[in-house]
Amino acid sequence: MGFKIVIYKGEKCWLIYQYDSGYCEIKKEGFSLNRIELVHMSELIEEKREKQD
Numbered sequence: 001m002g003f004k005i006v007i008y009k010g011e012k013c014w015l016i017y018q019y020d021s022g023y024c025e026i027k028k029e030g031f032s033l034n035r036i037e038l039v040h041m042s043e044l045i046e047e048k049r050e051k052q053d
């Protein structure tokens with residue numbers, strides 16, 4: 001299962017779960033799954049990935 005990569009406060013994070021309320025669980029890259037944060041989607045920036053051929 002792949003996670004979506006997002007930017008939160010200038011750091012790359014994995015989007016773990018998104019709730020209907022607009023909040024989501026994220027994990028900063030390099031940290032364990034025990035360090036999950038709850039933030040609102042409006043605080044995140046979707047990382048743009050370049051298309052690979």
